Amino acid sequence: MERLFxxxxxxxxxxxxxxxxxxxxxxxxxxxGNIVRKIVDSAELTEDDYVLEIxxxxxxMTEELSLRAKKVLCVEIDNRLKPLLQETILDNYDNVAIxxxxxxxxxxxxxxxxxxxDNEFKVVANLPYYVTTPIITKLIxxxxxxxxxxxxVQKEVASRFAGEPSTKAYxxxxxxxxxxxxxxYNFTVPKNVFMPKPNVDSAVxxxxxxxxxxxxxxxxFFRVVRASFSKRRxxxxxxxxxxxxxxxxxxxxxxxxxxxxxxxxxxxTLTSEEFIALSINFPNx
Ligand code: SAM
Numbered sequence: 001m002e003r004l005f006x007x008x009x010x011x012x013x014x015x016x017x018x019x020x021x022x023x024x025x026x027x028x029x030x031x032x033g034n035i036v037r038k039i040v041d042s043a044e045l046t047e048d049d050y051v052l053e054i055x056x057x058x059x060x061m062t063e064e065l066s067l068r069a070k071k072v073l074c075v076e077i078d079n080r081l082k083p084l085l086q087e088t089i090l091d092n093y094d095n096v097a098i099x100x101x102x103x104x105x106x107x108x109x110x111x112x113x114x115x116x117x118d119n120e121f122k123v124v125a126n127l128p129y130y131v132t133t134p135i136i137t138k139l140i141x142x143x144x145x146x147x148x149x150x151x152x153v154q155k156e157v158a159s160r161f162a163g164e165p166s167t168k169a170y171x172x173x174x175x176x177x178x179x180x181x182x183x184x185y186n187f188t189v190p191k192n193v194f195m196p197k198p199n200v201d202s203a204v205x206x207x208x209x210x211x212x213x214x215x216x217x218x219x220x221f222f223r224v225v226r227a228s229f230s231k232r233r234x235x236x237x238x239x240x241x242x243x244x245x246x247x248x249x250x251x252x253x254x255x256x257x258x259x260x261x262x263x264x265x266x267x268x269t270l271t272s273e274e275f276i277a278l279s280i281n282f283p284n285x
Pocket of ligand 1: 030060075
């Protein structure tokens with residue numbers, strides 16, 4: 001059978017079903033076999049792996065996942081894709097299940113348990129760009145039995161995930177993602193491997209979920225991080241003392257001192273470990 005990533009085959013299937021792309025749903029389908037293989041390579045799948053794919057589209061990557069993994073579960077919001085996915089995937093591959101729903105409104109713990117039992121799983125997806133961060137945040141915060149997340153996202157977002165201190169890409173999103181995972185920036189993807197072509201370049205990143213996390217008040221930690229980055233060009237003392245926390249400037253100075261952080265530094269120079277120390281020493285907010 002001809003593989004799905006051939007542009008001619010994609011066009012033929014879409015036309016035969018009278019399918020029109022939805023921009024609002026971030027539908028940019030892959031039409032390049034090399035990129036599909038490279039994304040799946042980045043996830044380092046074995047035949048024992050359980051995989052969750054978000055947004056299978058017409059199943060281009062699903063097909064490759066199905067050939068390499070034990071079981072694939074997809075969550076797709078667009079019901080119009082039902083007959084297409086039936087023809088391309090469900091009629092041909094028996095280790096794939098497709099759940100039609102908005103992933104953001106889905107109880108993933110329940111769904112994954114139903115299909116994968118208590119087994120650990122990996123996420124592999126070409127994400128709809130309008131909801132990249134909410135989806136990743138949900139995956140991380142839902143406390144799933146998740147090993148890694150390999151996703152195609154906008155290049156600029158991938159750089160923020162992987163951002164290191166003192167670089168332009170580093171911000172509260174970098175600290176958040178790197179608190180939970182070790183980030184690998186795999187490769188950049190040009191616009192011309194999609195149909196239709198998006199406006200920006202993309203990149204594939206892998207977030208390897210950390211098994212152990214620092215035992216701290218996470219809510220307080222992320223509030224301190226967000227406040228620190230709220231005024232990027234100002235000093236850390238200035239950002240924190242004008243943020244509106246119920247804490248005096250003196251108390252905040254003391255917390256910085258206890259954490260060995262010079263108050264005239266800017267947030268973008270602080271490492272994750274320094275933010276952790278600061279949140280531990282920070283007054284109760
Ligand atoms: N995986 C396919 C590919 O690479 O060709 C399609 C990727 S396309 C960038 C994103 C897919 O996510 C679309 O199929 C879209 O309908 C689906 N999608 C958009 N929002 C979604 C949501 N909230 N929940 C689940 N799927 C969603």
